[in-house]
Amino acid sequence: MSNLQQNIISIKNLFKSFGNLFSRKLVLKNINLDILKGEVFGLIGPNGAGKTTLMGCMLGLLKIDSGEILINGRSPLNIEIKRNIGYLPERIGFYKTMTGKEFLIFQGKLFGLPNPVLKKRVDALLRELELKDVANCKIRIYSRGMLQRLSWAQALIHNPDILFLDEPAAGMDPSGIIRVRNLILQLKKEGKTIFLNSHKLSEVEKVCDRIAFIDKGEIIHIETLRRDHLIYKIEYSETKKEFITLDMPLIHGLEIYQINNSFIKIKVENERALFSFLKHLLNKGVKITEVIKEKVDIEKFFLD
Amino acid sequence: MNKYIVIKVFTEKIKSPIYIGFFIGAGGFIIVQFFEIVISPKKIFDLAFLLTLFITPGIFGKEISSGTIQFLLTKPIKWSSVYFSKVFGVWLTMFSFLIFTIFLFGLSQFLLSGLKAENLIIFLIDGLLKLTLLISMISFFSTFLPDYGDIVAFIIFALLLSGIYEISHTFLKSPVWLKNSIESIILFLMGKEKSFSAWLQDGNFLKNFGLYLARLLFFLLGGLFIFKSRDYGYGQR
Structure with missing residues (x-):
């Protein structure tokens, strides 16, 4: 980072x-x-x-x-x-009387790109985004997917x-x-x-x-979003949640994500942090019943 | 002004079926002269005004409703430049129509009866001044009305002002200041009073020209102000 x-x-x-x-x-x-x-x-x-x-x-x-x-x-x-700045709008409106290539050239000129650079960029983007075959066709015949790719091309035309x-x-x-x-x-x-x-x-x-x-x-x-983060659900016999975090030592790379009287969910950077936390629970006399490794799930974050 | 936007507007407009149709129509006007049917240059300008009413509408409204305006406004170009480039693109289209038709008209007249060139130049200037004003007025409405709402608004605006003018002129006798004020405002907005040839004759050229310029700037800068101060998002279409 x-x-x-x-x-x-x-x-x-x-x-x-x-x-x-x-x-x-x-x-x-x-x-x-x-x-x-x-x-x-x-x-x-x-x-x-x-x-x-x-x-x-x-x-x-x-x-x-x-x-x-x-x-x-x-x-x-x-x-x-x-x-x-390059911008890809959600709702795509195009100049439908233009061809895809003409549209990209027009967009590039508005960015002030010199002709030789513009020509190279247009050719490269048409190829990369698989629009080469329809480059000289009017935009009005393009499918929704083609329009989206053309929109991508105009957003990248000046390499922003x-x-x-x-x-x-x-x-x-x-x-x-x-x-x-x-x-x-x-x-x-x-x-x-x-x-x-x-x-x-x-x-x-x-x-x-x-x-x-x-x-x-x-x-x-x-x-x-750290893809190397791990989430663990630690289940224990009924214990007041305040007791779990009482006198808790500072553990590097650990974040409490959800807690109640029967389980705690933690997010850890590595397993060392998990072991330190488990040690803390055992020292406090908490009866651990299960430790479950969970997938990092953005949807759960969103719903929570 | 951005030349690429001007060229885009110009080429798009001159390729439109309505422009080509009018161009052919103007050619027909000129050809009939050879059959000893008298056509005045005014007819050519009437045709140009009519074409302006077809060409200018939607100049901004259509781009705003389709969303293409976002492609222009996110480019490294001043918004005022986008505005004036589009207006100038339309003006150039109309200028090309006038120049070509007036040239053909002059040529045919010359072949037939030896028309004096200075008459045509005065007609041309008169036509250009009026077209410029007309384009600026429709553009003004186009900055805040969707699609072709601008032309509807322009026609309502023109009819309404003419109606108020006639009513105040015919029925309103007093107070005089109110009658004069209404008439002055309407004359200012619509420029009903005189043509360019009359400016030259009445000895008040500067005053007439100043009034014309004020009227033109009112619509052009008013349109620019609205264009720059409005939102261009999805909820605004």
């Missing part, structure tokens, strides 16, 4: 509402987020939670009521900042450092979803910072370093 420490996106006390002078609905409430350079940050939540609105605010497409959004220390509307992906695998078949997953992981390897919205928990889990849960316009939890 040593190269991930620089803060690249910072959101402070963000509020956003929609409506008119007489009636307004608050859709984002006091959002605070810091996204680090090179990380893949996922925003998940139910439909209507405010995911796309938050992304719209971060891109400057939506005006905020109060608060601050800074990308590399500057406003998202700053021209130099925009030069480094920061990517905003709104439901990146929407409308794709299973092989398309795997392709998107691999693409995100490849971009992560290249050092890109990625902010993505999704409601597909299983997909987010596979690519994100951290995820934020958003509901009714509020960030309710931010979780760091």
Whole structure:
């Protein structure tokens, strides 16, 4: 994580509402987020939670009521900042009279790419995203999956450092979803910072370093996903939960995740931390009945 | 202004069936002169105004409702540049229509009766000034109305103002200040008073030109203000 420490996106006390002078609905409430350079940050939540609105605010497409959004220390509307941002929208509208290739060339020119560079980028992206065969066809004949891939291509045309992906695998078949997953992981390897919205928990889990849960316009939890983390459920005979944690020594790499009078769930970085915790329980005279290793399950986090 | 957006709008518009249809229609207008049917240059401009009413609507509204505007607004281009580039793209389309038709018209007139070139230039300037104003007005409505709501709003706006003007002119006798105020506002917004050729004749060229410019800026900058201050998210379509 040593190269991930620089803060690249910072959101402070963000509020956003929609409506008119007489009636307004608050859709984002006091959002605070810091996204680090090179990380893949996922925003998940139910439909209507405010995911796309938050992304719209971060891109400057939506005006905020109060608060601050800074990308590399500057406003998202700053021209130099925009030069480094790629955006994949959720709902895809295209200039349907253009061909796929013409569309990509137009997008590249808007980023100010010189012709030789643009030509290479367009050819490479059409090949990588398997659009070469339909590159000279009008966009209106493209399938939903092709449109999604074309949208990916326009987001990557200028090789940006920061990517905003709104439901990146929407409308794709299973092989398309795997392709998107691999693409995100490849971009992560290249050092890109990625902010993505999704409601597909299983997909987010596979690519994100951290995820934020958003509901009714509020960030309710931010979780760091460490794939090397282990979760253990330790069951014991009826014991008051306060007694379990009383006089507990500081154990490095251990986090209590759920506790009640009959079991405790802990998240540990390694088994040494588990053994230290078990030793603590035995020293206190707690009767352990079972230790169960559980899979890290983002869906459980979400439901909890 | 961004040349790529201007070119995109221009090429898209001149390839549209409505533009090609009008172009052929204007050609027909000119050909009939050879059969000794008198056509005034005004007819050509009337055709241009009509085409403007088909070409300009949806200039922003359609992009906002389809979501393509997001592709433009997330690029490293100032929003004001996006706005003016799109308006200029439409203006260029109409300019090309006028130039080509006026050239063909002038040529045919010259072949038939030796028409004086200066008459055509005055007609051309008059047409361009009016088209520019018309485009700016429809663009203004397009910044906040969806799809083709702008043209509907423009027609209602024009009819409403004309109606109020006629009522105040015919029925409202007093107070005089109210009658004059209503009429001034309407004259200002709609520019009903004079054509360019009349500007030259009445000796108040600067005043007329100033009024025209103020009217044009009112709609252009008003549209820009709305364009820059509105939201472009999913809930706003």
